[in-house]
Amino acid sequence: MEEKSVKKELIKDEEVLKLANDMKEKYDIEKIKDWVKNNKLEFEHGGTKYRARHLSPQDKEELNRLRQDKFGELIQNKNVLLEKALIEVYKDRGIDVEDIKKQITNVENEIISYQLKLGEMLSKNVDEVVCKVWKEKIEAAQLKINSLIIQKSHLLEYSLENVLLNYVISVMTYLSLDKFENEQWIKAFNSFEDFNTMSDEEFVKKAVQLTTVINYF
Numbered sequence: 113m114e115e116k117s118v119k120k121e122l123i124k125d126e127e128v129l130k131l132a133n134d135m136k137e138k139y140d141i142e143k144i145k146d147w148v149k150n151n152k153l154e155f156e157h158g159g160t161k162y163r164a165r166h167l168s169p170q171d172k173e174e175l176n177r178l179r180q181d182k183f184g185e186l187i188q189n190k191n192v193l194l195e196k197a198l199i200e201v202y203k204d205r206g207i208d209v210e211d212i213k214k215q216i217t218n219v220e221n222e223i224i225s226y227q228l229k230l231g232e233m234l235s236k237n238v239d240e241v242v243c244k245v246w247k248e249k250i251e252a253a254q255l256k257i258n259s260l261i262i263q264k265s266h267l268l269e270y271s272l273e274n275v276l277l278n279y280v281i282s283v284m285t286y287l288s289l290d291k292f293e294n295e296q297w298i299k300a301f302n303s304f305e306d307f308n309t310m311s312d313e314e315f316v317k318k319a320v321q322l323t324t325v326i327n328y329f
Contacts, residue, residue: 160292166288174283198271212264213264216257222253226246285307285319
């Protein structure tokens with residue numbers, strides 16, 4: 113399997129909810145609720161005003177059609193393996209992806225346990241020094257789980273499921289994006305090809321993040 117840069121991939125399956133959680137931390141939760149309620153997330157880039165919005169029923173129909181077409185294309189490609197098959201290939205090469213999954217689950221359980229313990233300490237007004245110990249345990253566990261998730265994502269980068277997901281997120285972003293021009297909102301891109309060949313990685317990353325939040329929050 114060729115080693116390819118993961119920098120250009122838009123999003124991984126584990127990142128969908130993580131993006132929403134990151135946005136919750138970055139912005140006031142009530143502000144995000146207002147954004148979502150108003151069906152838009154506006155932002156500026158390169159002097160142009162853009163917005164990410166909820167997909168319309170027509171957009172969803174097109175997204176589903178393109179998803180089905182892409183799945184049909186991928187399933188016929190013998191070089192694109194389903195995740196289960198790819199995991200077996202790695203296993204034959206001495207890389208246990210299932211073990212990484214188990215480690216992620218175990219650390220998730222550790223974090224929950226630590227959080228419960230911390231909550232108990234806080235409810236009892238325990239000394240801050242003691243609470244700090246549990247906070248540090250949570251932070252250390254979170255770093256560990258992030259590392260494991262990245263490792264798993266990289267290994268399964270080119271499974272059929274992830275290739276399809278990346279494609280779907282790209283199409284969703286294209287369909288969701290508008291720009292403000294001549295005192296009105298219009299489609300940001302004339303075609304999916306125009307969006308897909310966009311060379312401004314900073315813009316694409318921002319658009320994907322906001323589109324994900326508005327449609328998954």
